[in-house]
Amino acid sequence: MTATLLDGKATAAEIKDELRTRVKALAERGAVPGLGTVLVGSDPGSQAYVNGKHRDCAEVGIASIRRELPADATQEQVDRTLAELNADPACHGYIVQLPLPAHLDTQRVLELIDPEKDADGLHPVNLGRLVLGYDAPLPCTPRGIVELLRRHEVPLRGANVAVVGRGNTVGRPLGLLLTRRSENATVTLCHTGTLDLAAHTRAADIVIVAAGVPGLLTAEMVTPGAVVVDVGITRVIGSDGKGRYTGDVAPEVFEVAGKVVPMPGGVGPMTRAMLLTNVVERAERG
Numbered sequence: 001m002t003a004t005l006l007d008g009k010a011t012a013a014e015i016k017d018e019l020r021t022r023v024k025a026l027a028e029r030g031a032v033p034g035l036g037t038v039l040v041g042s043d044p045g046s047q048a049y050v051n052g053k054h055r056d057c058a059e060v061g062i063a064s065i066r067r068e069l070p071a072d073a074t075q076e077q078v079d080r081t082l083a084e085l086n087a088d089p090a091c092h093g094y095i096v097q098l099p100l101p102a103h104l105d106t107q108r109v110l111e112l113i114d115p116e117k118d119a120d121g122l123h124p125v126n127l128g129r130l131v132l133g134y135d136a137p138l139p140c141t142p143r144g145i146v147e148l149l150r151r152h153e154v155p156l157r158g159a160n161v162a163v164v165g166r167g168n169t170v171g172r173p174l175g176l177l178l179t180r181r182s183e184n185a186t187v188t189l190c191h192t193g194t195l196d197l198a199a200h201t202r203a204a205d206i207v208i209v210a211a212g213v214p215g216l217l218t219a220e221m222v223t224p225g226a227v228v229v230d231v232g233i234t235r236v237i238g239s240d241g242k243g244r245y246t247g248d249v250a251p252e253v254f255e256v257a258g259k260v261v262p263m264p265g266g267v268g269p270m271t272r273a274m275l276l277t278n279v280v281e282r283a284e285r286g
């Protein structure tokens, strides 16, 4: 048996089509949603991701606002840039591309984003709102995973879900999303302190791996027919000396699982689509 692939790229394209219609409706009311990005330094990977976000904006009709600072930018310069975006009425939401250079205080930077303009949904106020079940921009990767599973009719209600990884951007908020009444899944949040990881993943209907450990999830750790979601994305150097990205799911898992969200082509494109969704929703609220 080979698993059915849940295509994040195609699903993200569908979502972008829907967003294009919503953006047109906003334009008829004289409102153009705007997404801002703040890039500090010239890391090629981060530049590529930021360029991708602006390409996505152009595709759906969202206005792009780009702020670029040198790698040696001071904390003050960054703070000033965020204050400008917070005050800019054309900017409905923005993100600070991570990781930031080591001399900058990432937590301070994230906290300086106006929570109402937090397109990544990572501000402590918005994570707190998620805990309390209040309306808030949702973190893009967890939201993208839930949306992809929903659109591919993977039942969540009553499902046993093992989430591997307790990071603040994926694992922890994903546990919160999946246990909302609207999803009603039962979540086991596994991490480096988990004693018998395989026992938890084998007991799960859905296994979501966001550990950043290439090949961590092997075939013996998955019950036949389970749904597996690969969130891992680690840059490795192949035997040919070339760099490439690899996920957390070992290739043999595809022979055991019923459905797999692969990397590439799964969670990454959905994360990008959810960023656009957060900005359009913000603009629709006026």
Ligand SMILES: Nc1nc2c(c(=O)[nH]1)N[C@@H](CN(C=O)c1ccc(C(=O)N[C@@H](CCC(=O)O)C(=O)O)cc1)CN2
Pocket (backbone or CB within 6 Å): 049, 050, 095, 096, 097, 098, 099, 120, 140, 141, 233, 245, 263, 264, 265, 266, 267, 268, 269, 271, 272
């Ligand atoms: N402020 C943020 N910084 C970072 C985030 C984020 O969500 N917000 N995530 C990553 C980088 N990132 C977006 O910024 C991102 C990474 C990967 C993908 C993606 O689509 N990946 C492809 C595979 C790799 C590739 O082709 O480049 C895939 O999964 O198919 C999208 C966005 C860190 N920083």
